[in-house]
Amino acid sequence: SAVISQKPSRDICQRGTSLTIQCQVDSQVTMMFWYRQQPGQSLTLIATANQGSEATYESGFVIDKFPISRPNLTFSTLTVSNLSPEDSSIYLCSVEDWDMGSSGANVLTFGAGSRLTVL
Amino acid sequence: TQLLEQSPQFLSIQEGENLTVYCNSSSVFSSLQWYRQEPGEGPVLLVTVVTGGEVKKLKRLTFQFGDARKDSSLHITAAQPGDTGLYLCAGVRAGGTSYGKLTFGQGTILTVHP
Numbered sequence: 001s002a003v004i005s006q007k008p009s010r011d012i013c014q015r016g017t018s019l020t021i022q023c024q025v026d027s028q029v030t031m032m033f034w035y036r037q038q039p040g041q042s043l044t045l046i047a048t049a050n051q052g053s054e055a056t057y058e059s060g061f062v063i064d065k066f067p068i069s070r071p072n073l074t075f076s077t078l079t080v081s082n083l084s085p086e087d088s089s090i091y092l093c094s095v096e097d098w099d100m101g102s103s104g105a106n107v108l109t110f111g112a113g114s115r116l117t118v119l
Numbered sequence: 120t121q122l123l124e125q126s127p128q129f130l131s132i133q134e135g136e137n138l139t140v141y142c143n144s145s146s147v148f149s150s151l152q153w154y155r156q157e158p159g160e161g162p163v164l165l166v167t168v169v170t171g172g173e174v175k176k177l178k179r180l181t182f183q184f185g186d187a188r189k190d191s192s193l194h195i196t197a198a199q200p201g202d203t204g205l206y207l208c209a210g211v212r213a214g215g216t217s218y219g220k221l222t223f224g225q226g227t228i229l230t231v232h233p
Contacts, residue, residue, distance in 0.1 A: 009159075042125075042207060042226045043162070092161050107152055108209075108221060110161030 001097045002027050006111030013083050013118050020079045021114045023093035028073035030096075034066075037090040037113070046091075049076045083118045090115050122146060125208055125224030133232050135197050140227045142208035143190045149213045151184055151191040152221070156205040165193075188213070198231045205229075 003026040013019050023032060031050055035043040046066055047055040055068040069077045080087050090113040097109040124143045132138055142151065150169040154162035166175050168184035168191060175182045179202075181194040191210075195202055205228050209221040 004161075006161075040205070040226075040228060042223045043209075044223075045221075094161070107164045107167055108162075110163070112159065112161050115159075 002029065002095050002109045004093060004095065004109060004111035006093055006114055008114055009112060010115040011117070013116065015083055015085065015118060017083055018079055018081045019083065019116055020077050021091050021093070023076045023078070023111055025074045025095055030073070032070065032076045033094045033108070034068065034076075034078045035092045035094060035110075037092060038088075039090070043092065046078070080116065083116075085118045088116055088118045122212075122222045123208060123210060123224040125227055127227060128225060129228050129230075131230045131232070132198055134199055136231075138195050138198055138229070140193045140206055140208075140229075141190070142192065142210075142224050144210070145189065147188050147213045148210035149188070151188075151208060151210040153182055153191070153193055154207040154209060156207065157203075162205075162207055195229075198229075200231045200233050203229055203231050 005024045007022050011019055031048055033048055034046040036046055037043050045058050046061045047057040047068055049055045049068045049070040051070045051073050065081055067079045092110050092113045094108045094110045097107055122144055126141050130138055150167055152167045153165045155165050156162040166177055166182045168182055171188045172186045173184045179196045183192045191208055205226050207226045208224040
């Protein structure tokens, strides 16, 4: 399965600043996905990043707040802009992968996440 | 309204006890997946179930997909402290085109005390 490196693993930022999170995959993938996870809670999809086109954002998430880059098939960045304490979360990138033991069903492989704390 | 209702939200048990986590929906899913997440890590896939009525076993974990493909359960036998973590069910609605748009349940935080 794909191996995803995500950094930073954690950061503490001041209100009003921005943080850029990087996601590197060890193989070429068509789509990369960015999720947000508030502490102890489930995952919410922010956007889908396709190489060569603008990211597709889910309801409640906008490009001005969460700009995404996808310069090639192995790399993406997510920026969280104009930070407020409400942005304190874990941000995860993921890619589609194959579940070898389940009739070719697609599954998600995740990075370890970036824990953001906004003061 | 949550598309996938996962319960219970919290579970605190002693080592050796059995437990079941439920994932229910009014919608039909083409597949359901279960993930486990430990602190500081991303979710890791445990299993995918794709056929109504399917049962899969992974050592002490038993996963079941409902006949109508609207619900799933995870049963752990003789829980161990190493089972502690956040368990997430996730599914793709029938007719969905991208697994990146998995719908996740709210998650179950399991704590197994030695």
